[in-house]
Each structure stands twice: as C-alpha cells, then as structure tokens.
Amino acid sequence: xxxxAAQIEQDMDFLMSGDxxxxxxxxxxxxxxxxASNLLRNAGLIVESKQIDNIIIKKERVII
Numbered sequence: 001x002x003x004x005a006a007q008i009e010q011d012m013d014f015l016m017s018g019d020x021x022x023x024x025x026x027x028x029x030x031x032x033x034x035x036a037s038n039l040l041r042n043a044g045l046i047v048e049s050k051q052i053d054n055i056i057i058k059k060e061r062v063i064i
Contacts, residue, residue: 011036030056 014032033056041049 007035008039011039030059033059 011032014036033052037049037052037056040046040052
C-alpha cells in the first residue's frame with residue numbers, strides 16, 4: 001500500500017509541477033501521464049482523467 005501511495009504522490013507531483021510542458025518531450029512522460037489518468041479515473045474523476053488523455057493525444061500528434 002505504501003508503494004502505491006508513493007506512486008500516486010510521484011504522479012501528482014509531476015502533474016502539478018510547472019515542468020509538465022518541458023518534460024512532455026521525455027519518453028517516460030507518457031507513462032507518467034497514463035498512470036495519473038488511470039489513477040484519476042479509478043478515483044472517479046473522469047473529467048480530469050480525460051483532460052490528461054487529451055494531453056497525451058496532443059503529445060503524440062507533435063511526435064508524429
């Protein structure tokens with residue numbers, strides 16, 4: 001349970017930092033965003049989860 005809580009904190013710290021735009025180019029950024037989206041969806045925060053999904057879609061458009 002502690003590991004799960006630590007992962008949630010790490011994902012939310014990433015999202016709340018001002019470095020998301022800068023970090024979005026890193027390979028693991030999509031992984032963190034997907035995890036955060038799943039955590040929000042599991043918590044019942046569907047709108048917030050979809051907002052993160054939109055960020056992922058925008059990132060993939062830039063790379064392609």
